[in-house]
Amino acid sequence: MEEDKSLNFIEQIVEQDLQEGKNDKRIQTRFPPEPNGYLHIGHVKAICMDFGIAEKYNGVCNLRFDDTNPVKEDTEYVDSIQHDIHWLGFRWGNIYYASDYFQQLYDLAIRFIKEGKAYVDEQTAEQIAEQKGTPTEPGVASPYRDRPIEENLQLFEAMQRGEIEDGKMVLRAKIDMANPNMHFRDPIMYRIITTHPHHRTGRQWNVYPMYDFAHGQSDYFEGVTHSICTLEFVVHRPLYDYFIDQFAGDNFCGLSPYGKDYRPHQYEFNRLNITYTVMSKRKMLQLVKEGLVAGWDDPRMPTVCGLRRRGYTAQAIREFINKIGYTKVEGMIDLGLLEHTIRESLKNTAPRLCAIFDPVRLIITNYEGNGETISAENIDGVPELGTRQMPFGKELYIERGDFLEEADKNFYRLSPNGREVRLKSAYIIQATGCDKDENGNITTVYATYDPTSKSGTEGGNRKTKATINWVEKNSCIDVEARLYDRLFKVENPSAEEGDFRELLNPDSLKVVNCKAEQSLNEYMHPVQMIDGIAQVKHFQLLKQGYFVIDPDTDDRHLVLNRTASLKDNWQK
Numbered sequence: 001m002e003e004d005k006s007l008n009f010i011e012q013i014v015e016q017d018l019q020e021g022k023n024d025k026r027i028q029t030r031f032p033p034e035p036n037g038y039l040h041i042g043h044v045k046a047i048c049m050d051f052g053i054a055e056k057y058n059g060v061c062n063l064r065f066d067d068t069n070p071v072k073e074d075t076e077y078v079d080s081i082q083h084d085i086h087w088l089g090f091r092w093g094n095i096y097y098a099s100d101y102f103q104q105l106y107d108l109a110i111r112f113i114k115e116g117k118a119y120v121d122e123q124t125a126e127q128i129a130e131q132k133g134t135p136t137e138p139g140v141a142s143p144y145r146d147r148p149i150e151e152n153l154q155l156f157e158a159m160q161r162g163e164i165e166d167g168k169m170v171l172r173a174k175i176d177m178a179n180p181n182m183h184f185r186d187p188i189m190y191r192i193i194t195t196h197p198h199h200r201t202g203r204q205w206n207v208y209p210m211y212d213f214a215h216g217q218s219d220y221f222e223g224v225t226h227s228i229c230t231l232e233f234v235v236h237r238p239l240y241d242y243f244i245d246q247f248a249g250d251n252f253c254g255l256s257p258y259g260k261d262y263r264p265h266q267y268e269f270n271r272l273n274i275t276y277t278v279m280s281k282r283k284m285l286q287l288v289k290e291g292l293v294a295g296w297d298d299p300r301m302p303t304v305c306g307l308r309r310r311g312y313t314a315q316a317i318r319e320f321i322n323k324i325g326y327t328k329v330e331g332m333i334d335l336g337l338l339e340h341t342i343r344e345s346l347k348n349t350a351p352r353l354c355a356i357f358d359p360v361r362l363i364i365t366n367y368e369g370n371g372e373t374i375s376a377e378n379i380d381g382v383p384e385l386g387t388r389q390m391p392f393g394k395e396l397y398i399e400r401g402d403f404l405e406e407a408d409k410n411f412y413r414l415s416p417n418g419r420e421v422r423l424k425s426a427y428i429i430q431a432t433g434c435d436k437d438e439n440g441n442i443t444t445v446y447a448t449y450d451p452t453s454k455s456g457t458e459g460g461n462r463k464t465k466a467t468i469n470w471v472e473k474n475s476c477i478d479v480e481a482r483l484y485d486r487l488f489k490v491e492n493p494s495a496e497e498g499d500f501r502e503l504l505n506p507d508s509l510k511v512v513n514c515k516a517e518q519s520l521n522e523y524m525h526p527v528q529m530i531d532g533i534a535q536v537k538h539f540q541l542l543k544q545g546y547f548v549i550d551p552d553t554d555d556r557h558l559v560l561n562r563t564a565s566l567k568d569n570w571q572k
């Protein structure tokens with residue numbers, strides 16, 4: 001990976017903090033996913049930052065599941081998130097769960113109520129939203145805002161005992177309904193959820209803390225120093241500090257793990273948005289649930305598991321994140337850059353072999369050999385990458401498009417016009433004619449070969465204007481190649497009005513049945529596992545792109561995913 005030329009703005013802050021001796025020179029970050037979906041490449045940007053800072057500055061990055069909403073969360077997601085981070089090559093210090101702090105957070109909420117800083121509101125979510133005001137007009141106070149402390153306590157405890165129906169009451173912080181920062185206008189601290197058990201605490205809790213009342217506290221309880229997130233949280237930062245200020249400091253009551261009042265600070269960078277896709281777990285879940293994609297790991301999805309199945313490597317994904325960098329302005333990244341990155345990384349490493357996508361039979365009429373094999377370099381001109389043996393014979397398959405019965409002078413491939421064409425790594429042939437079916441479709445092409453023209457022999461140096469791909473008919477294997485295109489038709493589906501599902505690209509998956517050379521079998525061997533990570537073999541199919549074997553493959557049916565085509569239209 002390329003060495004960083006300069007520090008990103010968060011690294012600069014960290015270095016400054018270290019110089020000033022802040023937090024006793026301790027660096028602690030966290031990656032805080034909500035286990036309500038699979039990780040996507042946007043998360044990877046956050047992961048590279050959170051884990052990257054800890055690695056670079058000898059700190060620790062913990063994984064914290066932000067599991068405060070049992071309605072959407074599941075252990076399936078907890079497991080997949082751990083696997084994906086591990087696959088990306090990062091190692092966490094500890095695993096924490098926001099739900100580990102439910103008791104402390106509840107106790108803090110009680111303390112807030114007792115100090116007159118929180119009240120139970122019985123209005124609906126809509127009413128509360130209506131009263132919020134606008135950035136220039138103050139909000140309207142809830143009629144429940146001045147409820148006596150004792151009543152608030154009793155009601156909140158009743159909420160927790162499960163005596164109040166979901167949605168009927170919330171606990172709100174009593175801050176300032178006129179604050180220019182809308183997040184200070186009596187934000188909701190707790191809501192009731194009785195309908196779903198929590199994946200870890202089961203039925204123990206009937207009230208659950210909101211993000212703003214859980215995140216900063218969790219950071220504090222763990223001793224996080226740099227709490228890094230995305231720009232939409234800039235406006236939450238004062239509230240993040242406010243809630244911590246209410247309990248930390250002189251009377252931090254032993255909630256800090258170091259017995260010391262280390263204050264976490266929140267820093268924000270720009271989210272990753274990529275063209276022609278969506279990066280919202282809610283929308284991705286909808287695509288999965290409605291069967292509009294084959295699952296979270298559909299190779300068209302921007303999820304880590306989707307990209308992995310597609311054939312993206314952890315290294316290429318991290319290189320991409322490194323290239324785009326971190327700023328404080330939102331923007332959109334061209335999907336072409338991601339594709340460019342994987343192409344670059346596979347270009348000189350993925351062995352090449354041949355598959356014919358639209359096969360037509362070729363008979364070499366004067367060929368009398370038997371059991372001949374052709375030795376072909378895995379990558380032309382790179383002997384270090386080895387060679388493979390290609391069976392050769394009288395009957396081959398070639399691409400239908402490589403033959404024209406009547407060709408003009410600009411067509412250099414096969415045509416019965418006396419022109420010589422080389423079969424890649426093998427002999428020079430000349431077409432002599434063809435057979436057609438009743439519809440005029442060509443069924444067989446006939447040719448003669450020059451036995452002295454074999455590549456790698458003395459006669460093999462003769463130049464032809466064209467070289468074509470081929471596979472030997474009896475030894476080749478039938479494979480299903482899945483070719484992917486962008487998932488959405490429009491550049492920014494999230495910015496469009498209406499139903500995002502109608503913007504799906506109907507041609508995002510094309511299935512082609514093709515004939516591949518025998519050596520593809522070598523890629524089928526059971527995948528080697530190292531440290532729980534499958535070691536995927538990448539290969540190039542000549543003229544078609546980079547591919548991997550798909551897990552849908554079984555003994556009788558070989559399925560390939562195209563990771564990327566060969567054509568790179570990425571312009572710097």
Ligand code: ATP
Pocket residue numbers: 031032033034035041042043045046066228229230270271272273279280281282
């Ligand atoms: P979504 O909106 O898809 O549900 P989220 O932000 O709610 O995403 P979390 O699980 O809460 O998902 O995210 C965990 C971390 O990943 C957060 O710190 C968040 O800021 C970061 N993150 C999420 N999406 C992106 C993105 N597109 N680019 C960079 N960081 C992201």
Ligand code: MG
Pocket residue numbers: 034
């Ligand atoms: Mg979130």
